[in-house]
Amino acid sequence: MQEYKPFKEGKVREVYDLSESLLIVATDRISAFDVILKNDVPDKGKILTQMSKFWFDFTKDVVKNHMESTETADLPEFFQNDRFEGRSMKCKKLSMLPIECIVRGYITGTGWASYQESGKVCGIDLPAGLVESDKLPEPIYTPTTKAELGLHDEHITFEESVTLLEKQYPGKGADYAAKIRDLTIALYRKCADYAREKGIIIADTKFEFGLDENGEVVLGDEMLTPDSSRFWPADSYQPGQGQPSFDKQFVRDYLKAHPEADYKLPADIVEKTVAKYREAYQLLTGKAFVS
Ligand SMILES: Nc1ncnc2c1ncn2[C@@H]1O[C@H](COP(=O)(O)OP(=O)(O)O)[C@@H](O)[C@H]1O
């Protein structure tokens, strides 16, 4: 049997090279305040993989995506076991565009800080009088570079994204830049409207696109999981203050109250957190998560 090693280990996901395809495996690792915690959250990786699958299916009429299969039966023998079951997505290998496509529907985090200082977020003028966590009149596109390992992604304007892509794809950069911006907004609108009806506010999120062998723009990476997005519970939404995270509220509250815990969570916090991931999955898909 051929053995495989991930060629890339992110904080939370592992990526394997299957020549024509990639295999993205979501582990049960969880991060909070930019630190990987000492506990795993059982089933988190499976739930997030199935959530991405749901969204890729939900938006396949908006844009082609990289998902090929989430069945281990479609994978080499090495992967046909419990370790990979449910948490693996076989994806079409793409040539990734060097932009993180961020879209914000609500004002929070660094966006809120920047608005208070200048009335702008990433160079975009916003109406006066917004309060923290307000819904924006229209979702805004605030791309960043995709930094090399260890460096921070940097905010760029739309025009800078054109320049960056023109450099890499002469004569086509402007088209690609406009296309990924428009797709980002369209995907966000469709999915955030849907999620809002189901009781989850998707305050912001990040998409990544790549090119297939025909130069067509295809949606890649993970899609609209709580790891790539800010999910808020809609029932307690109250502008004028920060909102609790849908999934990490117990984790963050615990870590703040227990700095001595050194990023290790007690069992009840882990259990409550698993329950939040299950709840998000069920609210969004209408189905209970079965592991
Ligand atoms: N279809 C794809 N083809 C090629 N690369 C992809 C595809 N989908 C996602 N990727 C890349 O795989 C990597 C996944 O790594 P990830 O776990 O997110 O770590 P990080 O974001 O820290 O690099 C990212 O670099 C992402 O751009």
Ligand SMILES: [Mg+2]
């Ligand atoms: Mg990533």
